[in-house]
Each structure stands twice: as structure tokens, then as C-alpha cells.
């Protein structure tokens with residue numbers, strides 16, 4: 001559905017996107033995550049046909065964003081990270097205006113607009129002026145605007161930014177509904193846990209390069225290969241450290257600063273090898289009080305993947 005091929009964007013001598021390659025299948029919710037300035041908006045602007053790449057291109061539904069921008073636009077709904085709303089219009093008039101600019105007739109618009117307002121939970125605000133809506137409501141109205149021509153692909157640049165937790169949940173639920181409707185959704189955020197909840201696949205972007213792609217669990221798994229194990233012993237700390245240091249899959253053994261008798265190390269063995277290591281330790285007379293894996297949450301993973309960023 002979306003194919004990104006060798007996409008590169010330079011601003012003068014600065015490379016904002018560096019040879020991006022990616023395939024996104026129909027019906028996928030794909031999350032682009034990366035720190036500020038990583039290149040998310042640049043990628044989205046190119047996909048939305050608003051910015052020309054320096055090299056490479058992207059295809060949406062088979063149409064080239066550089067050669068066939070008009071056709072591409074028919075297939076996409078784009079929500080930029082910053083958008084203006086017209087303050088002299090009511091919510092329903094705002095959608096009516098956009099519907100008309102997409103060439104929908106009056107009858108079609110008056111049938112569609114209540115449905116869209118309902119989808120984004122704004123039916124009760126149809127007669128409110130757009131400029132007095134809350135930020136979350138404005139974001140949802142903007143999302144409704146993106147849907148007016150029933151595009152197959154939605155390109156949403158940080159749709160949940162600046163929203164409070166409740167508004168985020170509302171936005172997430174709406175995206176779930178859109179996924180259930182079969183839309184292909186590309187969404188960006190610099191908050192990994194927020195994206196992980198609603199995406200099928202993730203691409204981590206840093207300094208214009210895709211540094212990891214895959215399902216949320218695959219990315220998790222990949223990083224878990226370098227897990228950290230914590231060990232506390234009842235006594236014989238030195239003997240215990242010596243024992244673990246001898247294992248070829250153990251590296252970087254370090255004493256715990258906060259707890260006596262405790263240390264941790266990086267471990268790249270499998271789960272089975274990990275259980276065998278514990279059995280062997282006990283067999284060798286190490287009095288193990290605690291043997292546990294340090295929990296890495298998604299934030300840690302994000303920091304780990306993007307640790308090259310300043």
C-alpha cells in the first residue's frame with residue numbers, strides 16, 4: 001500500500017532523510033517514532049506530496065508521490081503537526097467547506113458530515129465555532145476533515161501531541177475504529193509507549209535513518225537479546241562474581257551501588273541458558289537470594305535504540 005524507496009531529503013548540505021526504505025501493507029497501523037528532528041515530519045510531508053525528495057520516491061496505492069501527486073492526494077488524508085482552523089466557521093461548516101473543496105455535492109455532504117462528527121465524537125459540537133473548541137476537539141475535527149473524501153491511507157503527524165490523557169485515549173479509540181474500517185494508517189510520535197499501544201508495526205527513526213523496524217514485540221525482543229540480569233547473594237560476593245564472570249555470555253559485571261551483596265551484568269544467552277546458568281551457580285555453592293532480569297520498558301528501549309542522539 002505504501003512503498004518508500006531510497007528516500008533522501010537534503011536541506012542545503014544537511015541530510016534530513018538518509019536513504020529510507022520501507023514497505024507498509026494495506027490495513028497496517030504503522031508508527032514512526034523518533035526524537036525531535038529525526039525526520040518524521042519530513043517523511044510525512046513527502047508522502048503527502050507537499051515536499052519534493054532530493055532522491056528516491058514513495059508510492060501510495062501504486063502512485064508515485066513525485067510524478068502523480070494529484071492521484072496520490074485522492075488516496076490520502078493528511079493531518080499535519082501544525083494546522084490552522086478557520087475561526088469564523090462552525091464545526092459542521094468547516095467540514096462542509098472541505099467537503100465542497102473535494103468536489104462532494106450538497107446532498108452527499110449533508111449525509112456524510114453528521115457521520116464524520118459522530119465518528120470523532122463531536123456531534124454535540126456541530127454548531128460550535130471552531131476556534132472555541134478545545135485542543136483535543138480541534139485535533140479530532142482535523143481528523144474528520146482528513147476523512148471527508150474517504151481515503152484509504154491516513155498520514156497523521158503527531159495527532160495526539162499536546163493532548164491530556166483522556167483526549168489521548170479518545171484519539172486512540174478513534175484510530176482503532178479507523179483501523180477496523182480497513183484504513184492504512186501511518187502515525188508519528190516521539191512517545192514510544194503511546195504508539196506501541198495502537199500500532200501493528202513500528203519504525204524507529206533517528207537522524208534521518210530508520211534504525212529499527214518491525215512489530216512492537218519483535219523490536220522488544222531484539223533489544224531484549226542484550227538483557228541485564230541482577231543477582232544478590234547471601235554471602236560470598238567475590239566468589240559469586242568470579243563464577244558469573246567466567247560464563248562466556250556474561251559481560252560488564254558491575255557491583256550494585258545501592259545494595260550490598262548485589263551486582264548486575266549484561267547477558268546475551270537464551271532463556272534456557274539463563275535457567276541453566278542459575279542451576280550451575282547453585283550447584284557451585286553460590287548462595288543466590290535473587291536472580292532476576294531487569295525490566296526494560298518501552299521507554300528504555302526507545303532510549304537504547306536512539307542513544308546516539310544527543
Ligand SMILES: Nc1ncnc2c1ncn2[C@@H]1O[C@H](COP(=O)(O)OP(=O)(O)OP(=O)(O)O)[C@@H](O)[C@H]1O
Pocket residue numbers: 011014016034035036037038039040041042043081190
Ligand atoms: N525547511 C527546512 N530547512 C532546513 N532544515 C529543515 C527544514 N525542515 C526540517 N529541517 C530539519 O530537518 C530535520 C528533520 O526535521 P523534521 O521536522 O522532519 O523532524 P521530526 O522528526 O518531525 O521532528 P519533531 O518531532 O520535532 O517534529 C531537523 O533537523 C530539522 O531542523
